[in-house]
Amino acid sequence: MAQVRITQVRSTIKRPKTQKLAIQSLGLGKINRSIVLDYNPSIAGVINKVQHLVTIEHI
Template sequence: MAKNSTIKIKQTGSPIRRPKDQRKILVGLGLDKMHKVVERQDTPEVRGAIAKIPHLVTVVED
């Protein structure tokens, strides 16, 4: 992992009828609409957040 590596995350699932903690993870990642793509630093914290909601997000490869 490079020092300034980033990761692109795309929201693929809806937070409707999901537990509140899963919705908070989406907001924490900066995702609020379907098919929105955000770029975040590739850190263990971000990877852990993605691991908690794999049914709602995907990692976009360039």
Template sequence: MAKVKIELVKSTIGCKKDQIATVEALGLKKLHSQVVHEVNPAIEGMIFKVKHLVKVEAQED
């Protein structure tokens, strides 16, 4: 399956509580932290919800 690397590039200070929870659910804790996830509809929805806070790159296998 395809993988994506997600990096938190903007702080969650001042964001809505559901957006903060989504960032935490993705596994991002601090600014510039990175995680790799397999692409599925749930992950795509989470990325869409916080697209203004994260940077997404395609990860090669």
């Protein structure tokens, strides 16, 4: 399965609670923190919800 590196680049201050929870579910929470995950439909949905707060790199 393909992997992606997700990096948080914007803050969750003044964001809806659902976006804050999405960032937490990805394992992020601080700016410039990165995580490598397997790309699957559930991760794609979470990324789509917070795409303006993160950058995605295919590995």
